[in-house]
Amino acid sequence: MSVDLRLYALVDPDRNGGHDLAALSRSVAEGGATLVQLRDKTGSTLRMIEQARAIKAALAGSFVPLLINDRVDVALAAGADGVHVGWDDMPVADARRLLGREAIIGLSIKTRAQVEAAPLDLLDYVCIGGVFETSSKDNREPPVRPKGFAELASRVRQRAPNMPVGAIAGIDESNAADVIAAGADGIAVISALSLAPDPGQAAKRLRDIVDAGLRLRGAA
Secondary structure (H helix, E strand, O other): OOOOOOOOEEEHHHHHOOOHHEEEEHHHHHOOOOOOEEEEOOOHHHHHHOOOOOHHOOOOOOOOOOOEEEEEEHHHHOOOEEEEEOOOOOOHHHHHHHOOOOOEEEEEEOOOOHHOOHHHHHOEEEEEEOOOOOOOOOOOOOHHHHHHHHHHHHHHHHOOOOOOEEEOOOOOOOOOHHHHHHOOEEEEOOHHHHOOOOHHHHHHHHHHHHHHHHHHHHHO
């Protein structure tokens, strides 16, 4: 399955800018988001399922997939399109076995060792980061910056030439073009959308930056 990572919107009830998550998801999808992820590190399983179902309904007809961060069980219960996992979550092989071949499964990558260990044959995309500092997640490792992103992305593509590679953490309108120039197929963002006065317009501006950067790189 080919995954469009150009503008990957992460929505989080603890960083929602006062927006209802379903309405926020619909707004950013209308603005140009190509993928939406529900990330909830503090809520109950019930809350996550209810949120995911509401977001799924809000995205109906948009052709924008909904992924769930970490929780394969929530993805299954809510009928989401897949999951995004980290190295401390359910192993990719188990998630694939439970969700099936049609599900979208993505993995976070931060280091060269993780690039080498990642089961790329079982994945639909990877997100490399953190690229910049961010307050939305506690990153123990220093940011990789565009140069480090480019090095990790190059090695991912040596192993899997057609693997979509996204960039995550601290990305906004001021630096999105730099990340695309470094080789990203797209950007994953939280605050630059959810904390904006008009998330839909913020999505449109970010999507325009990404698309322009991909055209400049000859990747559009």
